[in-house]
Structures are given as structure tokens and as C-alpha cells.
Amino acid sequence: MSVINYYCYPPAGRGGHPVNLRSPTAGARVGGHTSSPCAAPLHPAAVGKSTFLKLLGATFPTWHLVTEPVAQWRKVPASALPSQAPGASTNLLQMMYQEPARWSYTFQTFSCLSRLKAMLEPPPERLPGTPHPVWVFERSVYSDRYIFAKNLFEAGHLEPLEWGIYQDWHGFLLRQLRPRTTLHGFLYLRATPERCLERLRRRARSEEGGIQLGYLQQLHAQHERWLVEKTMEVHFADVKHAPVLVLDVDKDFEHDAAVQGVLMAQVGTAEAASRANLRASASSSFFHGKK
Ligand SMILES: Nc1ncnc2c1ncn2[C@@H]1O[C@H](COP(=O)(O)OP(=O)(O)O)[C@@H](O)[C@H]1O
């Protein structure tokens, strides 16, 4: 299975991305924030996104990395559940896996909202003289829709009405929030579903004990249709045309400095090319989306 979703560069006006990468827009200000490049890594569950993000952080210390808010899904706070005692929380991730037909729509509204909030957060203060950072999002609002929600609908866990309503608000909100929800590129971390299952078992997260190879194969197929075959209908022109860097992470890069070096060089080359493109013209580039 794949991926680091490299969704792209931070939306124009914010500087960020999934392992989405977003690109900086030199000095431009949109929506009150200085723009930065954004990208988002795309990947299937347990492909090694968190591990890859750590490596990105060590290699490119000035980049702004936004991790997936999985902890929030495992502990939905009492503030979202007025009938519960203060301090209480609910594990929505577990509920979604245990009873997908009941909880998938609720999960996708909560996960998408949490990703959107992360995307719209103001960028961190920069030291004077430092460049606009590249933003990388571990996953994005686009993975939420085009990988997970779509897959849940096709598997019969979202009703046609739920899927229709999800797509309606997703499209409306993201269009209204342009350009802050734009991503400029995707890092697709690609590994076989078998390798992802092996890593998922090694990670041993309690909620994921019931995940079978078939589910990871479905997620892998969705990534391939979207990012490689380009046969998936994507409703946002900028996302549809955003560059995709496919990174082979099937091999163990966690304990192999040479493989790490190759992967980071690929990312660095793509980012440098993007920066050069941006300087040369206002056209689209990997880490620096079209302005
Ligand atoms: N390239 C790799 N080679 C070997 N093991 C890996 C690799 N990437 C991740 N792992 C291991 O697989 C498990 C899941 O990785 P993680 O980064 O948490 O995945 P994700 O964030 O995609 O869910 C962890 O135990 C991690 O140590």
C-alpha cells in the first residue's frame, strides 16, 4: 500500500502541506498570513508516515510539519459531549472500526473538521530573516474525502445520503476557504498493502486489531487511482493538477541511512526545482503552487 500523502504545499496564504506540501509565496499575504509552500504526504495506514515525517523534520529543520490529529479521534473531549462528566472522553476511532455503518459519517465529519482546523492554524512565528517555511501535512482534507470517505461509501458503510451530504459540505467549505485550503503538491509514500499490514501489526494500536489485508488493499487502490492512474474524479482543479512525488518506502528506511539519504534527496530536489520555478515564473511547481 502506499503513501505518504503528500498532499501538498500549504495552502496559499498560510504556508503548509500533507505530507501534503505547500509552497511559500514570497512575501504574499493572504487571509492575514504570509504564504508559504505547502505539501502533503499521502499514504495508507501504517505505511510509515510518522517515521517519514520525523526524518523530514531532521533533514529540513525549517519546514513546518503538521501531524495527523489521531489523538483527538481517540479522545473526543467532553466539551464536544455535553452530557458527559468533565474530563471524560470518547474513542471515536474505536467506535468507527467496531461499528462502521453506525459511526463512519460521524467519524468523517470529525476527522475532516480536525484536518481543516490544522490547515487553517496560523503559521508559527518565524525568526527575522528566515525564509517562508514549506508546510507539510501528514494527511489532508483531500485524503479524508478521496481516500477514506469514498472508500467507506464504496464498502457500504456510508449511505448514499451521507456520502452526498459529506461531498456537498466538503466542496462548499473548501471552495469558500480558497486559497487557504490549496495544497501545492503531494508526497505519495508507496508500499505494498502487505508491508503496511506488517507495520500496522508491529505498531499494535489497540483499535486496529481487526484490520485485515483487504482493507489496506482498498486504501491502496484508492491512492493509486487518485495519484498514479489519475482515473479518480477530483473536484478541485488545483488538487487535480498538483504534482505528485511518488516515494518507494517498501524497503526499511527506518534503519538504513543510505535509503534515507536517497528519499530525502528526492524530496530536496523536488523542492529546489519548485523554488526555482517559482522564481522564474508564477506557474505551478511541486512545492510552490500556482498563485
Ligand atoms: N520504512 C520502514 N521500515 C521499517 N519499519 C518501518 C518503516 N516505516 C515505519 N516503520 C515501522 O512501522 C510502524 C508504523 O509506522 P508509522 O510511522 O507509525 O506509520 P504511519 O504513521 O504511516 O501510520 C512503526 O512501528 C515504525 O517503526
Ligand SMILES: Nc1nc2c(ncn2[C@H]2C[C@H](O)[C@@H](COP(=O)(O)O)O2)c(=O)[nH]1
Ligand atoms: N475512516 C477513516 N479512518 C482514518 C482516516 N484517517 C486515518 N484513519 C485511520 C487509519 C488508522 O487506523 C488511523 C491513523 O492513521 P495512520 O496513518 O497513523 O495509520 O486512523 C479517515 O479519514 N477515515
